[in-house]
Amino acid sequence: MTTAIQTNVAPTTRPPILFRTIPHLACWLTLCAAMLLAVQMRLQLPLGDPLNASPEPYTAHTPALYLMFALIAVGVTLVAPTFARTGRTGERWFAPARPFRRYVVMLALAAAGTFVILPQMRWLQIAYFLAFGIVLGIAVIAAPTRFYLGRPDSDIVSDLMRLWRGRYLVRLWLQHNIESRYAQHVLGVLWIVLLPISTSIVLSVAFSQFMRVQLDVPFVAFYLSALIHFNMFSNGVAQAAVAINSRIEIIAQVYFPREILLVVTLGELIVDFTFTFAAMLVVNAISGIFPNVYFVFLPFLWLILVLIVAGTMLIASALSVIVRDVPQLAAVALQLLFFLTPVIYPVASLPDQYHFLFVINPLAPMMQAFRDIIVYARPPDALSLVFPAVVGVAALIFGYTLFKSIEDRMADMG
C-alpha cells in the first residue's frame, strides 16, 4: 500500500538488465521442460512404435540439445527487434508485445535443431515435444501476457512487493485462525490427527479383512503415506474454491492483495499437515515402520507438492469468481481424482489399459514417491517427478496471473 496503486512507468524507461533476461530465460526453461516431458511421456506412454523395441539407442537427453535451446532462445530474442521492422510478416511474429509468437518461432527452430543434432530422432518424439511446447507455452507465456501484462498498469514487481509487505497480515491472520480453531473444540488439535488415523484404521480393516488386498507392508502405513499428502491437495482446492466468496465483505471494504487469503489458507494447511505427518510417524512406528535415511528427499517432494497445491488453489479461486458453481464442481472432481490417484491401491494393481491414468496424473508419481520413501525406505524415481514439478511451476505461474487479472472483479461481486 505504500506505493502507487498503478505505477507510472514511462515507455522510455528500460527495465534493469536482470528483467530483460527474464523473457528468453523463461522461453529457454519452457523449451527444456517441454523436451523433458516429451522424453518422459514417450517412455511411459509409447503410442506408435514402442521405444524399447527400436534398435537404435534412445538418446534424447544430450547436453548439446539444451545448449542449442539456449542459443535459439537468446538468438531469437536478439534478432527479434530487427526482424520486427522488416515488413508485415516480421512484425507479426517478432513484435515486442507478442512474446508467445516469438516463443513459437523458437519452438519450431528447436524442433528443427533437434533433427540436426539427433538425426535418429523419431517424428513421434518431435510431435510430443511440439505438443508439450505449445501447451506449456500457452500456460506460462501466452496466458500471463494476455491476462496480466495485456492489461494497462500491470506490474509484476510491485504486485509481488505488495504481497511481501502483506507478510505481517498473513502472520496475524494465520496465528488467529489456528488459535481459534484449536481453542473451540474440546479435543482441539487432536481432531486433525484423529480424523485421518481413524479413517485409515477403518479402511485398513475393510481392505485387509473383507477385500483381501494383498500388500507386503501394513495397509495403514501404505494408505496414510499417500493420504496425508493427497488430503493436503484436496483440502487446499476445496478451501480455495470458497475462499473469496466467504470473505466477500472484507474484500468489498478494504484493499489488500487478495492472494493473501490463499496464502493464509495454505499456511493453515501446512500447519495441519505437520501435525498429521507427526501422527503418521507414530502410527507407522507402531506397525514397525520407522523414519529412514531417504527422508532427506521429502523436503523436495513437499516443495513440488506445495507448488501444485498453490497453483491449483489460485486457479480454483479465480474460477470461483467467474463461475459460482466451482465449489460443487471441485468437490466432484476431487472425489474422482481420489480414486484416479493411487492412494488406496498400489500402482501395480492398475490394469494395463488404464496405465495412462497414472502417467497423465501429476499427483500419481508424487504419491508413489512419498510411499517409496516413507513405507518402502527406497529412493524415489527422480525422472517421474519431472512431470509433477513442471506442472507445479506452470500451474503457479498460470494461476497467479489468472488470479491477479480477476482480482479487480472480486470487490464488485458482493
Place this chain on the structure above:
Amino acid sequence: MIEVIAAPTSPPDSLSIPEESTPVVIRVENVSKRYTLNDYRPSLRHDLKHIFARALRRVKIDPAQPAMETRFYALKDVSFSVRKGEAVGVIGRNGSGKTTLLRLLSGITRPTTGRVSIDGRFAALIALSAGFNAEMTGRKNIYLNAAIQGVPPPEVKPIEDAIIDFAEIGAFIDQPVKLYSSGMIARLGFSIAIHILPDIVFLDEVLAVGDEGFAAKCHQRIMGLHDEGRTLVMVTHDPDAVRKLCTRAIWINKGVLMQDGEPDGVLKAYSESFRAV
C-alpha cells in the same frame, strides 16, 4: 441548521490552501466505472444458457424491451488531481458515485477506463468495521487492521496505547470485538486509521459515527492531520463538515463531475440544485 447552510462561513484560517508548486499526489484521469445490470448470472447453468442463447441468436434486440445487458456508469469520465496537503470534500446525493470514487481511489476496485494514480502511503476509512475480526480481541484487531492498511506490527506497538485512549474503549480492549457496540467498533476503527498516520487519508461518512463528543474530537484530529501537511479526501453529505474541514470541494452528480473549486461556491451550487428540483 438552515441558517448555517444559507450563510456559509469562510474556512477557518488554520486551513491553508497549498501553493501551485506543491506536488500532485492523487491523479484521476478520465475515470469511468461501469457496472452491468440485469446480467446477474449466479451459476454455471445461467452462464451456459446465456452462451447458448447467444450462439443460437435467440437473444433478439427488441426495441420495445430494454437491452439484456444494461450498462450503468457509476462514474463517467471524471478527472481531477489533488495536491499534497489539500483537503478535498466530495459531495453529492445518494447514488451519485461518491463511494465508488473512494473505492477506486483506495484500490478496492479498478476503473473500467481511465487511470488512478496515487503517490504515497494512504489509509482508507471507507467502512470502519472492515478488517475487524469479531472473534479476536480489540487489541489484536488493532494490529490486524493496521496490517491490512500496510503498517507492520513493530510500528503499531509504540502507538497502541494512544489508539486505545483515543477510542475510549477502556478495559474492553482485551475482549473479543463481537462483544463491542457498533459505536465502539467505529471509534476503534477511526482511532486506528488516524494514528497510523498515512500521507493520504480517504474518509467516507465516518464523521457521523459516535456521539457528538467523539465527532468533535474526530473533527479536531482531522484538522490536525491537515495541519501536519497530510492530504485528505472526504466523502460526505454534510455541508458543514466540508466547510469546516476542506480547502476544496468536488460535486458529483450521477457519476459526472459537476463542479470543482472553493467549498463555498460548490456548496452553493449543490444546495441550489435541490431547490431546482
